[in-house]
Structures are given as structure tokens and as C-alpha cells.
Amino acid sequence: EDQVTQSPEALRLQEGESSSLNCSYTVSGLRGLFWYRQDPGKGPEFLFTLYSAGEEKEKERLKATLTKKESFLHITAPKPEDSATYLCAPGGSNYKLTFGKGTLLTVNP
Amino acid sequence: GAVVSQHPSWVICKSGTSVKIECRSLDFQATTMFWYRQFPKQSLMLMATSNEGSKATYEQGVEKDKFLINHASLTLSTLTVTSAHPEDSSFYICSARDGQNPAYEQYFGPGTRLTVT
Numbered sequence: 289e290d291q292v293t294q295s296p297e298a299l300r301l302q303e304g305e306s307s308s309l310n311c312s313y314t315v316s317g318l319r320g321l322f323w324y325r326q327d328p329g330k331g332p333e334f335l336f337t338l339y340s341a342g343e344e345k346e347k348e349r350l351k352a353t354l355t356k357k358e359s360f361l362h363i364t365a366p367k368p369e370d371s372a373t374y375l376c377a378p379g380g381s382n383y384k385l386t387f388g389k390g391t392l393l394t395v396n397p
Numbered sequence: 398g399a400v401v402s403q404h405p406s407w408v409i410c411k412s413g414t415s416v417k418i419e420c421r422s423l424d425f426q427a428t429t430m431f432w433y434r435q436f437p438k439q440s441l442m443l444m445a446t447s448n449e450g451s452k453a454t455y456e457q458g459v460e461k462d463k464f465l466i467n468h469a470s471l472t473l474s475t476l477t478v479t480s481a482h483p484e485d486s487s488f489y490i491c492s493a494r495d496g497q498n499p500a501y502e503q504y505f506g507p508g509t510r511l512t513v514t
Contacts, residue, residue: 320501329510331401331492375440382446383429384431385431387442
């Protein structure tokens with residue numbers, strides 16, 4: 289059975305304080321590791337797809353990296369508008385995504 | 398690009414009635430659409446996968462006779478919650494995959510908040 293664990297469950301940062309979110313996964317036949325951002329009461333917003341170990345992708349203050357069993361989302365000098373829940377989801381067979389519980393990030397001004 | 402819409406954004410219905418939620422891909426053809434349910438402070442749980450023109454595939458524990466899914470065209474899928482009860486109150490979110498893109502990305506709609514009284 290595919291499993292995903294995200295840590296920490298919640299993270300509170302001061303504006304400008306960099307940190308990383310972790311996603312550990314076990315999935316048979318990985319077909320991509322996906323990161324999404326979800327604001328309260330809204331659907332997830334696509335951020336990144338990583339397909340192979342060693343791959344990195346960046347978008348503004350966010351950088352996602354992938355190993356064989358983990359993915360990290362690094363947040364550099366975050367701003368209050370980066371506050372959201374960040375979800376990771378490995379992709380398996382039949383294009384299905386298995387979502388973790390997410391990390392609730394709060395960035396204080 | 399890759400915009401998915403849902404309608405309605407919220408709905409309140411009485412116990413025992415049925416509710417239909419629409420999911421549309423606005424700028425791409427979605428050969429595959431997915432329906433998720435999300436309870437407060439929980440993650441997204443996949444309910445079913447639908448492919449255009451064929452029957453939906455439901456996840457274990459999801460009642461197919463209660464949650465009717467129709468994927469009649471490449472841009473529209475509907476979820477009908479039949480004989481709704483208060484325990485069906487939740488946030489329902491659809492996603493769609495671009496059939497002309499070999500990648501696995503799913504693009505999500507804004508969600509529908511269902512409250513059953």
C-alpha cells in the first residue's frame with residue numbers, strides 16, 4: 289500500500305526565516321512526486337513535479353528536491369503570503385496521487 | 398492554462414435529497430478526472446477515477462450507488478450525491494489530467510462545500 293508521511297505537521301516561521309518541509313514516501317512504481325499548495329477553503333494549486341532522484345525544481349522562494357525515498361520543499365526567506373498548507377503526493381499506477389496530510393506553514397511578519 | 402472549474406462552490410441541501418456537482422476543464426481536454434473528498438483538517442481522499450466515455454472506478458469503501466459519477470465529455474464530469482445525509486457533508490474537489498500531456502500532473506478545481514442539514 290502506498291504511504292506518505294509529511295513533517296512537521298505545522299511550522300511557524302518569522303518572515304525571512306528559511307526552513308524545509310519533508311515528505312517521506314513508499315510507493316510502488318513511482319510516476320512522479322508532486323507538490324501542491326492549498327489555501328483554506330480552496331483546491332490545491334500545483335507547484336512542482338519531480339520524476340527522478342537528484343532532480344530539483346525552483347519557483348520563486350520555493351525549491352523542491354527528490355531522493356529515492358524522500359522529497360524536500362525548501363523555503364528561502366519566506367513571506368507572509370507563503371502561509372498555506374503544503375501537500376506532497378507521489379504518483380502511482382493509473383495516474384493516482386496519494387496525498388500526505390500536509391504541513392501547515394504560518395509565516396509571521 | 399490548465400484551469401478547472403467547479404459548480405456550485407457551495408451548496409446546502411436537506412437530508413434525503415440529491416446534489417449534483419459539475420467539474421469542467423476550461424482550456425484542455427481531460428481524458429481522466431478524479432473526485433476527492435476532504436474533511437476538516439484532513440488530507441484529500443480519492444473517491445473515484447473517471448475516464449471519458451467509460452464507467453468510473455471507485456476506491457475501496459466508496460459506495461458507487463451513492464456517489465454517481467458521469468464523465469460524458471472530455472471537458473465535463475459530474476458527481477451526484479444521492480440521498481445525502483449529514484455525514485456526507487464535506488469539501489468535494491475534482492481534478493483533471495490533460496490527455497494530450499504525457500505528464501502525470503493533476504489540476505484541481507476550487508472545490509465544492511456540501512452541507513447536508
